Amino acid sequence: xxxxxxxxxxxxxxxxxxxxxxxxxxxxxxxxxxxxxxxxxxxxxxxxxxxxxxxxxxxxxxxxxxxxxxxxxxxxxxxxxxxxxxxxxxxxxxxxxxxxxxxxxxxxxxxxxxxxxxxxxxxxxxxxxxxxxxxxxxxxxxxxxxxxxxxxxxxxxxxxxxxxxxxxxxxxxxxxxxxxxxxxxxxxxxxxxxxxxxxxxxxxxxxxxxxxxxxxxxxxxxxxxxxxxxxxxxxxxxxxxxxxx
Numbered sequence: 001x002x003x004x005x006x007x008x009x010x011x012x013x014x015x016x017x018x019x020x021x022x023x024x025x026x027x028x029x030x031x032x033x034x035x036x037x038x039x040x041x042x043x044x045x046x047x048x049x050x051x052x053x054x055x056x057x058x059x060x061x062x063x064x065x066x067x068x069x070x071x072x073x074x075x076x077x078x079x080x081x082x083x084x085x086x087x088x089x090x091x092x093x094x095x096x097x098x099x100x101x102x103x104x105x106x107x108x109x110x111x112x113x114x115x116x117x118x119x120x121x122x123x124x125x126x127x128x129x130x131x132x133x134x135x136x137x138x139x140x141x142x143x144x145x146x147x148x149x150x151x152x153x154x155x156x157x158x159x160x161x162x163x164x165x166x167x168x169x170x171x172x173x174x175x176x177x178x179x180x181x182x183x184x185x186x187x188x189x190x191x192x193x194x195x196x197x198x199x200x201x202x203x204x205x206x207x208x209x210x211x212x213x214x215x216x217x218x219x220x221x222x223x224x225x226x227x228x229x230x231x232x233x234x235x236x237x238x239x240x241x242x243x244x245x
Contacts, residue, residue, distance in 0.1 A: 004032030012036040015090030017044030019188035023214025063116030073123040086124045088117045089139040113156035134176035135225040142184045168234035177233035184240020186212040207242030
């Protein structure tokens with residue numbers, strides 16, 4: 001039997017052109033959702049949409065631009081009728097030690113990784129309130145607890161955690177859940193490119209003894225987006241093989 005818990009449901013996944021975001025989009029589509037692949041890289045987003053099938057569509061979107069978010073979400077609601085699932089995965093990193101971090105490095109990461117999540121939650125969450133149904137999953141990071149060379153990234157992801165917990169309280173009475181997940185060391189293009197010593201140092205911190213795959217994260221997102229998780233909201237869930245134990 002084919003498992004399709006998201007049949008007749010529409011999902012938006014931001015930052016879905018590659019890596020974790022692509023894995024999430026593929027998982028949701030594979031379980032019946034019509035997925036909107038939203039990314040600044042439209043060509044790569046179209047590749048993901050083609051892999052998803054099931055009527056998936058790609059849109060060019062910079063989540064750091066509130067006007068773009070507003071118009072794009074409005075257009076999608078007009079086209080699809082409703083948005084049932086929102087996964088805020090879009091993010092960037094501009095790592096530097098505190099004494100070397102520029103204003104641009106700070107501002108750009110906060111704009112995408114935190115403000116972008118807020119803009120998407122505001123527009124889609126308002127729509128979900130009206131429909132009295134929705135599932136929001138915000139992708140934070142294990143780094144939200146603090147990490148050397150990532151004051152900007154950690155601050156943004158910590159903000160995502162707090163934002164998620166706040167909106168979960170605001171939206172719960174409208175049957176809209178909001179949860180945050182915190183991936184640890186996941187195999188993506190970015191992590192594969194880091195120096196071997198740093199890679200092995202990170203691997204040594206994982207009790208399960210292996211890096212995560214995008215599908216590991218996607219499995220958790222799919223659960224939180226499903227009605228099996230209808231009584232879960234405001235939670236912050238680590239997914240890192242025990243990385244932060």
